[in-house]
Amino acid sequence: MPRILVIDDEENIRLLYEIELKEEGYEIITAATAEEALKILETSEVDLITLDIRLPGMNGIEFLRKVKEKKRELPVLMCTAYDDYKQDFGVWASEAYIVKSSDLAELKTRIKEFLK
Amino acid sequence: MDIEKIQVKILQQIVKIANAKPDLKTRLSKIANLIKDDFNVAVCSIYLADDTRNFLILRATTGLDQSLVDNVQVPIGEGLTGEFAREKKAIASDDPQRIFPKDFLPKKDLQNIKFSISIPLFDEEDFLGVMDLLSTEQNPFDSKTVEFLESIANQVSGIIRNAKIIYEANHSLSELTKLNEIGKALNSASSLDSLLNLIVKTSLELIPARGCILRLLNKETNLLEIKASSGFEEFVRRTPTIELGQSVAGIVGKEKTPLLIHDIRDETSLTPTSRDLPFTSILCVPLISKDEAIGTIGLLDKLKGERIEVGSIFNQKDLRLLATLASQAAIAVERTFYYENMQKLAKEKELKIRELSILHEISNAMRSTTNLNRRLYMVLTAVTIGDGLGFNRAFLLMVNEKANVLQGMMGVGPASAEEAGKIWSGLHKEGKTLTDILLAKIPMDELSKSKVNEIAKSLRVQITPETGILARTVLEKKPFNITNASQDPEVSKDIAAKLNTNHFASVPLLARDKALGVLLVDNVFNKKPITESDLNFLVMFANQAGLAIESTRLYSYLEETNEELKRTQQRLVESEKLAALGEMAAGVAHEIRNPLVSIGGFARRLQQKLNGTGTEAKYLNIIIREVKRLEKILQDVLYFSKESPLLLSKNNINEIIEDTLLFFESEAKEKNITMKVSLDKQIPPFLLDSQQIKQVLINLLTNSVQAIEKNGKLDIKSFLKNNNSVAGVEITDTGGGIPVDVLDNIFNPFFTTKNTGTGLGLALTRKIVEKHGGQIKIRNKIGEGVTFEIDLPIDSIDSQDKPSEV
Numbered sequence: 001m002p003r004i005l006v007i008d009d010e011e012n013i014r015l016l017y018e019i020e021l022k023e024e025g026y027e028i029i030t031a032a033t034a035e036e037a038l039k040i041l042e043t044s045e046v047d048l049i050t051l052d053i054r055l056p057g058m059n060g061i062e063f064l065r066k067v068k069e070k071k072r073e074l075p076v077l078m079c080t081a082y083d084d085y086k087q088d089f090g091v092w093a094s095e096a097y098i099v100k101s102s103d104l105a106e107l108k109t110r111i112k113e114f115l116k
Numbered sequence: 117m118d119i120e121k122i123q124v125k126i127l128q129q130i131v132k133i134a135n136a137k138p139d140l141k142t143r144l145s146k147i148a149n150l151i152k153d154d155f156n157v158a159v160c161s162i163y164l165a166d167d168t169r170n171f172l173i174l175r176a177t178t179g180l181d182q183s184l185v186d187n188v189q190v191p192i193g194e195g196l197t198g199e200f201a202r203e204k205k206a207i208a209s210d211d212p213q214r215i216f217p218k219d220f221l222p223k224k225d226l227q228n229i230k231f232s233i234s235i236p237l238f239d240e241e242d243f244l245g246v247m248d249l250l251s252t253e254q255n256p257f258d259s260k261t262v263e264f265l266e267s268i269a270n271q272v273s274g275i276i277r278n279a280k281i282i283y284e285a286n287h288s289l290s291e292l293t294k295l296n297e298i299g300k301a302l303n304s305a306s307s308l309d310s311l312l313n314l315i316v317k318t319s320l321e322l323i324p325a326r327g328c329i330l331r332l333l334n335k336e337t338n339l340l341e342i343k344a345s346s347g348f349e350e351f352v353r354r355t356p357t358i359e360l361g362q363s364v365a366g367i368v369g370k371e372k373t374p375l376l377i378h379d380i381r382d383e384t385s386l387t388p389t390s391r392d393l394p395f396t397s398i399l400c401v402p403l404i405s406k407d408e409a410i411g412t413i414g415l416l417d418k419l420k421g422e423r424i425e426v427g428s429i430f431n432q433k434d435l436r437l438l439a440t441l442a443s444q445a446a447i448a449v450e451r452t453f454y455y456e457n458m459q460k461l462a463k464e465k466e467l468k469i470r471e472l473s474i475l476h477e478i479s480n481a482m483r484s485t486t487n488l489n490r491r492l493y494m495v496l497t498a499v500t501i502g503d504g505l506g507f508n509r510a511f512l513l514m515v516n517e518k519a520n521v522l523q524g525m526m527g528v529g530p531a532s533a534e535e536a537g538k539i540w541s542g543l544h545k546e547g548k549t550l551t552d553i554l555l556a557k558i559p560m561d562e563l564s565k566s567k568v569n570e571i572a573k574s575l576r577v578q579i580t581p582e583t584g585i586l587a588r589t590v591l592e593k594k595p596f597n598i599t600n601a602s603q604d605p606e607v608s609k610d611i612a613a614k615l616n617t618n619h620f621a622s623v624p625l626l627a628r629d630k631a632l633g634v635l636l637v638d639n640v641f642n643k644k645p646i647t648e649s650d651l652n653f654l655v656m657f658a659n660q661a662g663l664a665i666e667s668t669r670l671y672s673y674l675e676e677t678n679e680e681l682k683r684t685q686q687r688l689v690e691s692e693k694l695a696a697l698g699e700m701a702a703g704v705a706h707e708i709r710n711p712l713v714s715i716g717g718f719a720r721r722l723q724q725k726l727n728g729t730g731t732e733a734k735y736l737n738i739i740i741r742e743v744k745r746l747e748k749i750l751q752d753v754l755y756f757s758k759e760s761p762l763l764l765s766k767n768n769i770n771e772i773i774e775d776t777l778l779f780f781e782s783e784a785k786e787k788n789i790t791m792k793v794s795l796d797k798q799i800p801p802f803l804l805d806s807q808q809i810k811q812v813l814i815n816l817l818t819n820s821v822q823a824i825e826k827n828g829k830l831d832i833k834s835f836l837k838n839n840n841s842v843a844g845v846e847i848t849d850t851g852g853g854i855p856v857d858v859l860d861n862i863f864n865p866f867f868t869t870k871n872t873g874t875g876l877g878l879a880l881t882r883k884i885v886e887k888h889g890g891q892i893k894i895r896n897k898i899g900e901g902v903t904f905e906i907d908l909p910i911d912s913i914d915s916q917d918k919p920s921e922v
């Protein structure tokens with residue numbers, strides 16, 4: 001079963017993603033901060049990451065760089081409320097940029113693309 | 117330095133500064149401040165290129181003495197500037213000698229500088245200036261940081277470009293307003309002297325300069341004589357005249373073309389004394405009347421104004437402005453000339469005092485209005501009124517250059533001999549003077565109903581020599597006196613029949629050697645013959661009238677342009693408001709979007725669980741729908757307030773259309789809307805932003821589907837036009853069309869007639885289409901439906917981001 005790491009500081013969103021994505025047949029791990037996520041990555045293998053940008057402490061762009069330095073191939077989907085970062089070259093390293101929506105259809109299709 | 121930590125913060129702050137209200141300079145110096153602090157450098161300076169693109173001028177700095185601002189000028193091409201202007205990227209050096217501004221800055225400010233980097237500011241191809249960072253450390257930046265600085269430079273370029281556009285729009289508006297006022301003032305000057313002085317004064321108001329000299333040509337001596345001036349008294353006294361063909365003014369007068377000279381001291385070939393002249397730059401334009409130069413206006417040494425880019429030399433825009441002023445001035449000069457010469461002429465031609473005073477009264481009356489119709493009416497009234505020229509009927513025909521026809525516009529006079537008698541005696545009884553009558557309101561009703569006016573409007577002649585006397589009046593610019601119309605082979609049967617008179621005169625209305633039209637008069641009722649001296653007087657009058665008409669045309673042209681500019685300005689203001697709104701929206705977007713995702717997301721889950729039955733499901737539906745709406749509003753507002761750059765790639769427009777239509781299939785079926793799609797497969801793939809174009813199509817189709825409600829037709833077409841240089845997409849619906857009062861507003865942001873609309877759909881659509889360099893057109897049939905057409909240029913993608921779009 002492919003494993004997804006969901007990083008978001010909002011509990012409700014973590015919960016929503018977890019339930020919805022589990023139903024799609026994935027195993028879900030969640031993290032509220034980038035620091036926590038880095039720790040998880042040290043011990044567990046994951047197949048894909050969904051990543052919020054605005055996080056307390058280390059932000060998503062920094063996290064993205066750190067992850068990509070080690071695991072070039074690991075797909076990371078940026079999921080953010082604010083699509084202004086799209087113009088920031090820091091996020092270009094990510095596989096996709098999705099503006100959060102209550103309709104998770106887009107998120108699900110993108111994930112499917114990467115976990116075929 | 118951990119640059120990534122502060123990247124986001126810096127970018128956000130820059131966007132904030134960009135959207136803030138203060139003037140450009142304050143914003144630039146805020147940015148300089150920010151960069152100096154956040155990148156920990158000793159100096160951050162911003163230099164902007166001047167109008168001429170020859171110099172970089174220091175416009176903002178932190179770390180250097182503020183008194184240097186506006187005073188440091190660096191020639192472009194010197195040092196590294198030439199290099200990076202070509203390469204379009206940052207150039208760094210730890211060898212301070214290599215970096216250009218050094219020699220131009222005080223040594224004491226540069227003592228500890230070990231490193232310097234210059235980042236060019238570009239707007240597309242246009243080089244705007246440079247951002248300079250000086251540091252006391254050796255090589256303080258890694259390549260990531262430099263890349264980041266370049267993206268900041270991009271933002272700064274955007275700020276400068278926008279400021280320039282707003283400035284230009286405001287500036288042109290005030291220039292045009294001034295020109296318009298000037299035109300009116302010139303028109304009302306009473307003596308030649310006061311007129312000439314007024315021209316000098318207004319030229320200087322329009323384009324501030326150290327001096328202005330107005331010369332008129334003396335036709336007998338072929339000398340240009342100074343008739344009015346301001347500044348350079350000594351020079352004026354020394355050289356009161358210039359021979360045609362000599363010196364700058366002489367050449368301008370002879371060649372009848374403007375001259376713009378940056379530095380007269382370099383132009384020894386123009387004038388041998390050029391080295392000793394008390395001024396350097398010159399802008400000189402001819403005053404042209406009847407295709408001949410009657411004089412020149414020259415401006416000397418442009419003064420610096422308060423501008424974003426200060427250029428101390430005259431530019432092409434100044435030239436156009438002065439030329440426009442000159443064309444108005446020439447008309448005014450000629451007319452005043454005309455009147456002043458009238459006294460002389462009166463003696464020569466033994467003109468009666470009465471006629472002279474008529475001309476005077478008429479030209480005064482005409483000055484009172486700038487409305488073309490009124491002036492035309494005055495012309496005709498003056499010709500027919502007993503106290504005026506006293507002809508029975510007068511017809512005015514105007515040249516339509518495009519169609520090359522002479523078209524009857526207006527006719528004045530009684531319909532029959534009895535009516536004629538009544539009118540004339542009536543006016544006498546009322547004791548009205550010519551001026552009274554001329555200034556009275558136009559009896560438009562009566563006029564348009566009158567038989568003579570009907571006849572006038574039915575006159576229409578092709579302007580070729582074969583069509584006879586009227587066309588020849590225009591072509592040969594001379595008067596004709598016809599005494600036997602029915603037998604004259606030069607008078608067409610049609611014209612003769614319509615006029616129903618044997619004896620008439622036809623004179624050209626001339627303005628600056630161009631025939632604007634024809635004045636046709638007759639004495640059909642009292643049968644008084646038209647004498648040679650009648651004709652002379654009529655010619656003189658027609659000249660006057662021609663000038664009056666031409667000058668109203670200039671006004672209306674100016675006024676149109678004026679209106680156009682006001683609209684542009686309005687849109688600028690609108691977009692500024694939106695920018696402010698967007699800034700706010702961007703700030704709260706994060707705060708709002710996350711809770712919306714949770715509310716909507718869980719509501720959707722619940723809906724699935726409940727399997728869509730019962731009232732609960734209905735309530736959930738409402739929550740989901742409303743959340744969706746809020747999310748759309750958020751997206752639209754954010755999109756609108758931001759400069760979303762186009763992500764261009766070659767795409768097949770037909771595929772995008774087909775993709776988009778998929779969204780609408782089920783809804784169309786449900787509402788019984790039949791879709792007819794015809795796509796031109798010949799359209800080649802071309803550069804466009806597929807996401808944004810998709811958005812455009814979605815917006816248009818959504819509107820159409822909403823307008824149709826139920827049972828209707830949707831026609832979607834794509835095609836090539838303009839020699840295959842443009843791809844068109846047309847969407848036609850049967851939704852009843854757009855009411856007139858709504859139509860004017862549909863592109864305004866937040867305008868909507870729907871309960872649940874945001875009113876951003878079409879505003880966004882227009883914005884996206886214009887960014888692609890395209891156009892959006894509407895054909896509206898009230899009661900039936902609307903066609904929206906978008907035209908996208910296939911290859912001219914570099915013409916995108918037009919200045920009208922801010």
Ligand SMILES: Nc1ncnc2c1ncn2[C@@H]1O[C@H](COP(=O)(O)OP(=O)(O)OP(=O)(O)O)[C@@H](O)[C@H]1O
Nearest residue numbers: 819820823853862868869870873874875876877878
């Ligand atoms: N095809 C059409 N037929 C009739 N009226 C139209 C059509 N398209 C637009 N309109 C009118 O123009 C108005 C503005 O349209 P626009 O798309 O900008 O906003 P909206 O549809 O009201 O809201 P939004 O698109 O933001 O949800 C509409 O409210 C409607 O009155």
Ligand SMILES: [Mg+2]
Nearest residue numbers: 815819877878
């Ligand atoms: Mg709409």
